[in-house]
Amino acid sequence: MFVRIVKLSFHPENIPVFLENFELVKNQIRNFPGNRLLELYQDKTNSSIFFTYSYWESEEDLENYRKSKLFNEVWDFTKKLFNxxxxxxxxxxxxxLV
Known part of the structure; x- marks a missing residue:
């Protein structure tokens, strides 16, 4: 298993749109074959910066997700919001340690 960390930076006015869309797609991403965990974080000092952490069984699983219709739809929507x-x-x- 490995972790994929993605840093996303948004125009402030686009943050509500991003969060609304994330709410709509997060369960689909989390339930994609091979995904074991999905988390979203917001930076404490710069509220325009977010991080996603996703745990994957294998690199092949992540690549399958990145080639999927779901990823393409999510990414096409999200990338328009970046700053x-x-x-x-x-x-x-x-x-x-826990």
Whole structure:
């Protein structure tokens, strides 16, 4: 399993639109084959910056999602709202303490 972290930066006036759309699609993303967790975070010092964390069983599962109709619809909608280029990282979780 690995984690995909995506940094998204929005024009302030587009934040409500983004959040509304995220609410509509989050369960579909979370239930996509291979997805084990989906979280959304907002930066505490710059409210225009958000991060998504998604846990995937395999890189193939993430690639299948990225090639899906769902991803294309979500991304086409979301990218119009950005005020900066998104950034993404795929990382392996090495440890977790709870």
């Amino acid at each position: 900066d280029k998104p950034e993404a990282w795929s990382v392996d979780k090495l440890d977790r």
